[in-house]
Structures are given as structure tokens and as C-alpha cells.
Amino acid sequence: AQSVTQPDIHITVSEGASLELRCNYSYGATPYLFWYVQSPGQGLQLLLKYFSGDTLVQGIKGFEAEFKRSQSSFNLRKPSVHWSDAAEYFCAVGSTSGSARQLTFGSGTQLTVLP
Amino acid sequence: DVKVTQSSRYLVKRTGEKVFLECVQDMDHENMFWYRQDPGLGLRLIYFSYDVKMKEKGDIPEGYSVSREKKERFSLILESASTNQTSMYLCASSFPGRGYGYTFGSGTRLTVV
Numbered sequence: 001a002q003s004v005t006q007p008d009i010h011i012t013v014s015e016g017a018s019l020e021l022r023c024n025y026s027y028g029a030t031p032y033l034f035w036y037v038q039s040p041g042q043g044l045q046l047l048l049k050y051f052s053g054d055t056l057v058q059g060i061k062g063f064e065a066e067f068k069r070s071q072s073s074f075n076l077r078k079p080s081v082h083w084s085d086a087a088e089y090f091c092a093v094g095s096t097s098g099s100a101r102q103l104t105f106g107s108g109t110q111l112t113v114l115p
Numbered sequence: 116d117v118k119v120t121q122s123s124r125y126l127v128k129r130t131g132e133k134v135f136l137e138c139v140q141d142m143d144h145e146n147m148f149w150y151r152q153d154p155g156l157g158l159r160l161i162y163f164s165y166d167v168k169m170k171e172k173g174d175i176p177e178g179y180s181v182s183r184e185k186k187e188r189f190s191l192i193l194e195s196a197s198t199n200q201t202s203m204y205l206c207a208s209s210f211p212g213r214g215y216g217y218t219f220g221s222g223t224r225l226t227v228v
Contacts, residue, residue, distance in 0.1 A: 034216065043207075043221045045219070046218075090158065105150075105158040105159075108157050
């Protein structure tokens with residue numbers, strides 16, 4: 001069964017600082033990987049996704065993520081955080097077979113941005 | 116843009132009531148999903164559907180059922196609501212093919228008292 005671990009429950013950074021959110025996955029084949037962001041009281045918005053090819057993927061809002069097969073990781077990065085980035089971030093792994101290809105989500109990382 | 120609409124943002128129901136949570140998507144997606152979100156647990160899949168009248172159990176189906184009579188609508192049913200079903204419920208939809216990603220609704224925060 002697939003699973004996702006986000007080891008950091010809460011991260012605090014200063015505005016303008018760099019950011020890295022960690023994600024480790026468990027899956028028996030090459031996975032589909034996703035990062036979503038959830039602002040307070042809202043649903044989840046897709047930031048970026050990895051299916052194959054270049055292991056560094058670019059997303060919206062200046063985010064990027066790097067797939068490292070040897071480490072089973074898909075960490076999210078941003079070089080300079082803005083106050084509006086404060087939100088909860090979810091990593092997810094998608095099954096590559098089956099009819100509906102459901103996603104399995106991590107438990108989330110809450111990001112606080114200090115002025 | 117694809118829109119996924121959940122009919123209620125907030126609901127308060129009594130223990131033992133039958134509760135219906137409605138979700139409608141407007142982009143002809145085959146797949147639809149119901150998740151519940153709880154602090155520290157992330158999102159957990161309750162049920163999903165990959166076609167009209169088709170449904171499959173997710174990781175935590177106990178106490179829930181679903182209905183998909185039309186492609187655009189996926190309903191989550193709490194047959195007899197209990198306090199441990201107080202949660203945020205998120206609906207999502209997607210195409211089945213490669214390149215898929217979920218589009219989420221804004222969520223329904225259900226409180227069972």
C-alpha cells in the first residue's frame with residue numbers, strides 16, 4: 001500500500017527566507033507525486049505534480065519540488081517566502097494503476113510566516 | 116476552470132440524524148472522491164466513484180455511504196450521524212487519464228452534537 005510521510009507538523013520561517021518542506025513516500029513503482037496547498041477555510045489547490053522525466057518540477061506561486069528516487073523523497077522548495085504563503089501544505093502519492101487512481105495524502109505541514 | 120461545488124460550508128446536525136453532503140462538478144470528470152480531514156491525520160479517503168452508479172470503498176468507509184446517480188453529482192450519506200463524524204469533508208473530482216490531478220471543493224465543516 002502507498003503511504004506518505006511529512007515529518008514536520010509545523011514550520012516557521014521569516015518572510016524572504018528560503019523554504020523546504022519535506023515529503024517521503026512509500027510506493028512499489030514509480031509514483032505520481034503531488035503537492036497541494038490549503039489556505040484557511042478553503043479546499044486544496046494543486047501546486048505542482050511529477051509523473052516522469054525531469055526530476056525538478058516547477059509549479060505555481062514560485063514553488064518547485066525535486067523527486068529523488070534513491071531517498072524516496074519529493075521535497076517542496078521556495079527561494080523566498082511571502083507572507084501570503086502561510087497555509088497548510090500536503091504531499092500526496094497517486095497510484096499508477098486501477099480505475100480511479102486515488103491519491104494518498106500526508107498529514108500536512110502548517111507553515112507560519114513571520115514578518 | 117473546473118468547479119467543484121459543495122452545497123454547504125457549515126452544517127450542524129444532531130446525533131442519529133441522517134445527513135446528506137452534496138458535491139457537484141461541472142467539467143464532466145469521471146472520477147469523484149470524498150475525503151475527511153482531521154487535524155494531524157491529513158486527508159483520509161472515504162469513498163470514490165469512477166463512473167455513474169459505481170462506487171468503491173476507501174480507507175474509512177464505516178458509517179458512510181455514497182450515491183452517484185448522475186455523472187456530475189456525488190453524495191455522501193451519514194446514515195446515523197455520530198459525534199466522531201464531526202470533521203471537515205472535502206469532495207474532489209478528476210479525469211481518469213494520465214496527467215490527472217484533483218480539483219477540490221471548498222469543504223463542508225460538519226458538527227454533530
